[in-house]
Amino acid sequence: MIKGSLEQFFTSVLAVFIGLLIGAIILWITGYNPLTAYGLLAKSSLGDHHSIIETLNAMTPIIFTGLAAAVMFKSALFFIGMEGQLYVGALFAFIAGYMIQLPPIIHMAIALLAGGLGGLLWGLGPGYLKAKFGVNETVISIMLNWVAIYLTDYVVLYVFPDPKATITRTYKISPTAVLPRISSNLPLNWSFILAVLTAILTGFILYKTTTGYEMRVVGFNPRAARVAKINVERVYLKTFLFSGFLAGLAGSSMILGVFNSIPYRFSPGYGWDGITAALIAQNNPYFVLISSLLLAVLRTGSFGMMVGIGVSSDLILVIQGVVLVAASTPGAYSLITRYLKSWRGVKT
Amino acid sequence: MNIGLIISLLSSTLRLGTPIALAALGELVTEKSGVVNIGIEGIMIIGAFFSVVATYITNNPVVGVLVGIIVGILFGALHGLLSVYLYAGQIITGIGVTILGYGLTNVGNAIIWGQPGFSVGVSTIPSIIIRVDGNVFSLSPITTLTLFLAILLHFILKYTWIGLRLKSAGEDPEAADVAGINVFRLRTLASIFGGALAGFSGAYLGVDWSGRFISYMSAGRGYIALASVIIGGWTPLATTLISYVFGFFDALQLILAQIYGRQIAPQMFQIIPxxxxxxxxxxxxxxxKPPASIAKPYKRE
Amino acid sequence: MEMVNIHKVYPDGTIALRGVDLEIYEGEILGLLGENGAGKTTLMKILSGLLKPTKGVIKIHGDIVEFKSPKDALRYGIGMVHQHFTLIPNLTVLENIVLGYEPKVKGLFIDMSKAVEKLKKLMELTGFKLDPYVQVSSLPVGFKQMVEILKTLYKDVKLLILDEPTSSLTPIEVKQFFNALRKLKEHGVTVVFITHKIKEVLEITDRIVVLRKGRVEGVVKTIEANPPLLAKMMIKLESKPLLKTKHAPGSDILIVEDLWVRGDDNRYAVKGVSFKVREGEIYGIIGVEGSGQKELVEAIVGLRPYERGRIIIDSKDKLLAYIPPDRTIEGLVLEMRVYENSELGIHRFFTSKASIIDMKRVIEHCKKLIEEYSIIVPDIKAQTRFLSGGNQQKLVVARELSKGSKLIIAVNPTRGLDIEATNSVRRLLLELRENNKAVLLVTSDIDEALEVCDRVGVIFEGKLIGEELAEALTEEKLGLLMGGVTIS
Structure with a gap:
C-alpha cells in the first residue's frame, strides 16, 4: 500500500478501537460487564437472520448520510446538517407519497426523488451563502437542524396526525409509493440496494469525473484550484446540492421503505452517524459501505443491549464521539511510529 | 404591552443570554489564541449534567457550579492538547466532543435516575430578587458575574501582556514562537479557559436556570455562542451584547408561546431563536475578520 | 563562542549539516557565505535555539551550553533576525518589538512608556527612524527590516545573527543598513551576517566563513579575500555560463497597456503599467518584493480583476502556461497523487463523454512529463508531498509547458532550488526562447534577470520606471533602478 493511505487506514482502525475501549471502560465503571454488553450488542445486531436484516435496514440511511458527509468533507466544507436534511427529505417524500396519486413504480421514483430534492433545497441556502459570501457553514447547519426537526414535529403533530395510530405519527402514504421488499420473505426493501449503488456511483463521480476531481482539488488546496481556473464557488455549490440530495435520500428511504409514515422524531441520529461513518471511511465513498455497516451494528446492537441489560442505547453516542475525537488526530500515528523508532534506536 | 410583561421579558433575556455569553467569552479567548473549539456545545451539556449530579449529592449548588467548571477544564484541556500537540482537525474533534457530550449525559442520566430524558429537581443558586411595582425581577448572580467578566476580559485583551501574547499566537504562531512565547502552552491554556467557561455555562443551565438536568438541554446554545463570537468580531463587549440579543429572542419566544400557545403550535415559536x-x-x-491563523495547527520546522 | 562538530538531519531525512566547526570572536562582523542549501540558515537556527542539532555542541567561553528554545539563546545574548519577516502585521511597531518581553506594571499591564524610551535609545544607536505606533502592515519592506532588527536588539542582544538581511532592500537602504551595522559594532555588538552575495561580505565583514553542502569550505580574513577566491570556494565546480544565442524577436504576443490593479488593501498596487512581450524573447520584470509585481501577474493570468487599461494576449491558445511563485500553495495539491497533479488545470482535456476522466491518458501524459524533464518520482501514484522541492518544481514547469502555449509566465521559478535545479530551469527558459515562445519572467534576482532576459523592465511602487536591453544593464544600474533612482 502507498505510504499515505496506510497511515490513514491505521488512524481509522485505531480510532474505532479507542472508541470501543472507552465505551467498555464506561460500562465497567458503571457496573456492567463490558464483555457481556458487547456480546449482547453483537448478538442482537448480527446474531440471527432477523437481526441482520434489521442492521441492514439501519445501514441504509447511514450509507446515504455517510456519503453526504463524505462529499462535503472532500470539498473541505464543514456543513453538518445531515440530520436536518434527513428530516426535510422525509417530509418531502411523505408529501409526494401521500398527496399525489400515481402508478406504482413511477410513484416510488417520484417520492424518492422528492426526498432528495428536499435535502437539496435545505442545503441550497447555506450553499449559496458559502459560495457567494463565504458565510461559515457549520454554525448555520446546526441552526437549520433544529429548525428542520421542529418543522417536522409540527407537521407530524398538527398537520397530518393520524388519530387512529398507536404511536404518534402521520397518516400512511399511498401503497403505490411504498418501496417493495427485495424478496417476499425478506423484510429488506429495495432502498438498501439503491444505497449501495449510490455509494459506488458517488465513488465513481469523486474519483473518475472532472466534477469529482475539481471537488478534491478545491478541498485540499482552494488557491491552487483557482490558479488552475477551477471555479471554486461553483464547486462549493455543486457539493452542497449533491450532498443535500444524498442526505435527503436517507429520509425518503426511511419513509418509503420502512415506516410508510412519519413517526414523531423517527431518526435516532442517523445524520450524525453518517458524519462518523464518513470520517472513519476517510471520506472515501467505497469505504463508507464498510463504516456504515459498523455504525448500523452499533445502532441495532445498542437497542438489544438496552433491552437485555438496561444500558442506555446512547452509549453508542459516547463510542462515536470518542471515535471522532480519536480519528481527528492523525498526528497520533506519527507520534506512535516515532516512539517505536526511538525505542528501536535505544536498543541498537 | 404592560410593565409586567416588559420586566419579565427583560429578566428572561438576562437569564437566557447568560449561558450563551459565558460560553462565547470562553470561546473568544480560545479562538484568539488560534484554536477553534466547536465542541463547546458538548462541554456545556456535560457541565450541566455533572453540576446537577454534584448538587444532587451535596445539595449545594455552588459545589455543582465548581464541578461543572472542573469538568469543563478537563474537556477543554483534552481539546487543547489534541489540537496543539497532535495537530488535530479541530472541527472534527469538536463534533466528536458534542456527540460524546450528548451520549455521556444521556447514559449517565439513565444510570443515576433510572429514567430517560430528565433528572429529579435539585436546589439552585439563589437569585437576586428586585421588586418593581409589585412585579418580580429576578437576576442570577451568575449573570452579574458574566457581565463583570466581559468587562474584565475587555481590559485584559486590550491592555495586558496576556492579551498581546494571545493575539500574537492567533495571528502568527511562528512569529510568536520566535519571540520566545510558548505558543503550544498558551494555546492549551486558552483552550482550558474556554472549556472552563463552557462548563460554567452548562452548570448555569443545570443548577441555576432549570434546577434539573434535561436531555439535550444545551439545545444548540454552544453553536449560538460560536455565532456570537464571530458576529461580535472577537471582542468581549460586542460578543456579550450579541449573546444577550440572542437571549432576548429566546425569551421572546417563550413569552409569545405563553400568550399565543393556544392558537399557534409551540414549534412555530421554538424555531424563532x-x-x-x-x-x-x-x-x-x-x-x-477572524484571527489570521485560526484553526491552523502550528508545527515547528 | 564556539560551535563544535554540528550535524543536523531533518525529520524528512534531509542532511543539512555534516559536522561544522565554527568560532565567533567577540566584537567582529562575521560573514557566513554559501549557496542556497549550503546549511547557513540551519547552522544559525541551531545557534539561536530554534533548532536542535542532531549531534554536536555549542560552547560559550569554553562552557558547553544547551538551548531548548530561542529564549535560552537570548539569555546568553544571542538573537537572530530571520530572512522572512516574523512580524505580525496587525500589531503596531511597538507591540511587535515588546512581544514576549513586555515591561510590566503591576504584573499585568504593559509599561508602554518604558518600552518607548528603550526603543528611542535603540533608534538613536542604529540611526533607524520609525513611528512606534503605526501598524506594521502599513510599512514598506525596508522599514519592516528595521523593525525586525530593533526587535532583536530590544532583547539586549550581544550576538546579532542576520539571515540574508539585504535581500529585500534597495541599494540605498543597504548603505544605510551597513552604517547601522558599523555603529552596532562600535558599541560592542558581535554580528553574524548570512548571505550568498560576495560583494556584500567583502564590504562589511571582518572575517568570512564559507559553507558548502553542510561543511565548512574555508575561513578567510576579509582583507585577504577576493571575489574569484570566494566564488570558487562557494561553488567549487565552475558552473557553465548559460549560452544565449543572438535571436531576433518576432511579433507582439502579450500587450499590457496602462494597467491599473488594486491590491488586497484596496489601494492601487499597479499604477499604469505598459509593456509588450514578443515571440522569441524573454522579458523580465524585476523589482523589490511588494512593488506590485504580484498583482500585475495575477491580473494577467486572470486571478485578479483590473480596473483600467488593457491586457491583450495575441495567440490562439486557450491556456496560459503559468509557473506560480509558490509551487506548494498555487501550483500543486500536495495531498494528491503525482499523476493527478500532472493534469491540474488541463484536466478538462482528458475527459471523454459525460466528463469522465480518461485515467490511461492521464498516466501516459504524466509518464511522458517525468521522462522528458527527468523528474525523480518514487511512484506516480504516490502523494506529491513525497517529492523533493526541486522535483516538485520540475513537475509544475513540465505540466505548464505541456500546455504548449505561446506565452509563458514564470514568477521566481528558481527560488529555493539548488544550483543544479536552478540552472536546469534557466536553461529551459532559454530553450523556450529558441523555440520562438514569448516568456514573461518576473523575478527579484538580479543575476537571473541579467543572465536570462533579453529586455528588463524595472517595477517600483507599482510603476515601470525603466525598460532596458539586458546587455545595456549592469548590476549597479539595475540595483539603483530597483530602489527607484532613475538614471537620466
Whole structure:
C-alpha cells in the first residue's frame, strides 16, 4: 500500500478501537460487564437472520448520510446538517407519497426523488451563502437542524396526525409509493440496494469525473484550484446540492421503505452517524459501505443491549464521539511510529 | 404591552443570554489564541449534567457550579492538547466532543435516575430578587458575574501582556514562537479557559436556570455562542451584547408561546431563536475578520 | 563562542549539516557565505535555539551550553533576525518589538512608556527612524527590516545573527543598513551576517566563513579575500555560463497597456503599467518584493480583476502556461497523487463523454512529463508531498509547458532550488526562447534577470520606471533602478 493511505487506514482502525475501549471502560465503571454488553450488542445486531436484516435496514440511511458527509468533507466544507436534511427529505417524500396519486413504480421514483430534492433545497441556502459570501457553514447547519426537526414535529403533530395510530405519527402514504421488499420473505426493501449503488456511483463521480476531481482539488488546496481556473464557488455549490440530495435520500428511504409514515422524531441520529461513518471511511465513498455497516451494528446492537441489560442505547453516542475525537488526530500515528523508532534506536 | 410583561421579558433575556455569553467569552479567548473549539456545545451539556449530579449529592449548588467548571477544564484541556500537540482537525474533534457530550449525559442520566430524558429537581443558586411595582425581577448572580467578566476580559485583551501574547499566537504562531512565547502552552491554556467557561455555562443551565438536568438541554446554545463570537468580531463587549440579543429572542419566544400557545403550535415559536441567529449571522458575517491563523495547527520546522 | 562538530538531519531525512566547526570572536562582523542549501540558515537556527542539532555542541567561553528554545539563546545574548519577516502585521511597531518581553506594571499591564524610551535609545544607536505606533502592515519592506532588527536588539542582544538581511532592500537602504551595522559594532555588538552575495561580505565583514553542502569550505580574513577566491570556494565546480544565442524577436504576443490593479488593501498596487512581450524573447520584470509585481501577474493570468487599461494576449491558445511563485500553495495539491497533479488545470482535456476522466491518458501524459524533464518520482501514484522541492518544481514547469502555449509566465521559478535545479530551469527558459515562445519572467534576482532576459523592465511602487536591453544593464544600474533612482 502507498505510504499515505496506510497511515490513514491505521488512524481509522485505531480510532474505532479507542472508541470501543472507552465505551467498555464506561460500562465497567458503571457496573456492567463490558464483555457481556458487547456480546449482547453483537448478538442482537448480527446474531440471527432477523437481526441482520434489521442492521441492514439501519445501514441504509447511514450509507446515504455517510456519503453526504463524505462529499462535503472532500470539498473541505464543514456543513453538518445531515440530520436536518434527513428530516426535510422525509417530509418531502411523505408529501409526494401521500398527496399525489400515481402508478406504482413511477410513484416510488417520484417520492424518492422528492426526498432528495428536499435535502437539496435545505442545503441550497447555506450553499449559496458559502459560495457567494463565504458565510461559515457549520454554525448555520446546526441552526437549520433544529429548525428542520421542529418543522417536522409540527407537521407530524398538527398537520397530518393520524388519530387512529398507536404511536404518534402521520397518516400512511399511498401503497403505490411504498418501496417493495427485495424478496417476499425478506423484510429488506429495495432502498438498501439503491444505497449501495449510490455509494459506488458517488465513488465513481469523486474519483473518475472532472466534477469529482475539481471537488478534491478545491478541498485540499482552494488557491491552487483557482490558479488552475477551477471555479471554486461553483464547486462549493455543486457539493452542497449533491450532498443535500444524498442526505435527503436517507429520509425518503426511511419513509418509503420502512415506516410508510412519519413517526414523531423517527431518526435516532442517523445524520450524525453518517458524519462518523464518513470520517472513519476517510471520506472515501467505497469505504463508507464498510463504516456504515459498523455504525448500523452499533445502532441495532445498542437497542438489544438496552433491552437485555438496561444500558442506555446512547452509549453508542459516547463510542462515536470518542471515535471522532480519536480519528481527528492523525498526528497520533506519527507520534506512535516515532516512539517505536526511538525505542528501536535505544536498543541498537 | 404592560410593565409586567416588559420586566419579565427583560429578566428572561438576562437569564437566557447568560449561558450563551459565558460560553462565547470562553470561546473568544480560545479562538484568539488560534484554536477553534466547536465542541463547546458538548462541554456545556456535560457541565450541566455533572453540576446537577454534584448538587444532587451535596445539595449545594455552588459545589455543582465548581464541578461543572472542573469538568469543563478537563474537556477543554483534552481539546487543547489534541489540537496543539497532535495537530488535530479541530472541527472534527469538536463534533466528536458534542456527540460524546450528548451520549455521556444521556447514559449517565439513565444510570443515576433510572429514567430517560430528565433528572429529579435539585436546589439552585439563589437569585437576586428586585421588586418593581409589585412585579418580580429576578437576576442570577451568575449573570452579574458574566457581565463583570466581559468587562474584565475587555481590559485584559486590550491592555495586558496576556492579551498581546494571545493575539500574537492567533495571528502568527511562528512569529510568536520566535519571540520566545510558548505558543503550544498558551494555546492549551486558552483552550482550558474556554472549556472552563463552557462548563460554567452548562452548570448555569443545570443548577441555576432549570434546577434539573434535561436531555439535550444545551439545545444548540454552544453553536449560538460560536455565532456570537464571530458576529461580535472577537471582542468581549460586542460578543456579550450579541449573546444577550440572542437571549432576548429566546425569551421572546417563550413569552409569545405563553400568550399565543393556544392558537399557534409551540414549534412555530421554538424555531424563532434559530432562525434569528441564522439571519443575524448571515448579515454580519462578512464584516468580521477572524484571527489570521485560526484553526491552523502550528508545527515547528 | 564556539560551535563544535554540528550535524543536523531533518525529520524528512534531509542532511543539512555534516559536522561544522565554527568560532565567533567577540566584537567582529562575521560573514557566513554559501549557496542556497549550503546549511547557513540551519547552522544559525541551531545557534539561536530554534533548532536542535542532531549531534554536536555549542560552547560559550569554553562552557558547553544547551538551548531548548530561542529564549535560552537570548539569555546568553544571542538573537537572530530571520530572512522572512516574523512580524505580525496587525500589531503596531511597538507591540511587535515588546512581544514576549513586555515591561510590566503591576504584573499585568504593559509599561508602554518604558518600552518607548528603550526603543528611542535603540533608534538613536542604529540611526533607524520609525513611528512606534503605526501598524506594521502599513510599512514598506525596508522599514519592516528595521523593525525586525530593533526587535532583536530590544532583547539586549550581544550576538546579532542576520539571515540574508539585504535581500529585500534597495541599494540605498543597504548603505544605510551597513552604517547601522558599523555603529552596532562600535558599541560592542558581535554580528553574524548570512548571505550568498560576495560583494556584500567583502564590504562589511571582518572575517568570512564559507559553507558548502553542510561543511565548512574555508575561513578567510576579509582583507585577504577576493571575489574569484570566494566564488570558487562557494561553488567549487565552475558552473557553465548559460549560452544565449543572438535571436531576433518576432511579433507582439502579450500587450499590457496602462494597467491599473488594486491590491488586497484596496489601494492601487499597479499604477499604469505598459509593456509588450514578443515571440522569441524573454522579458523580465524585476523589482523589490511588494512593488506590485504580484498583482500585475495575477491580473494577467486572470486571478485578479483590473480596473483600467488593457491586457491583450495575441495567440490562439486557450491556456496560459503559468509557473506560480509558490509551487506548494498555487501550483500543486500536495495531498494528491503525482499523476493527478500532472493534469491540474488541463484536466478538462482528458475527459471523454459525460466528463469522465480518461485515467490511461492521464498516466501516459504524466509518464511522458517525468521522462522528458527527468523528474525523480518514487511512484506516480504516490502523494506529491513525497517529492523533493526541486522535483516538485520540475513537475509544475513540465505540466505548464505541456500546455504548449505561446506565452509563458514564470514568477521566481528558481527560488529555493539548488544550483543544479536552478540552472536546469534557466536553461529551459532559454530553450523556450529558441523555440520562438514569448516568456514573461518576473523575478527579484538580479543575476537571473541579467543572465536570462533579453529586455528588463524595472517595477517600483507599482510603476515601470525603466525598460532596458539586458546587455545595456549592469548590476549597479539595475540595483539603483530597483530602489527607484532613475538614471537620466
Amino acid at each position: 434559530y432562525i434569528v441567529t441564522s439571519i443575524i449571522f448571515v448579515f454580519f458575517f462578512r464584516k468580521s
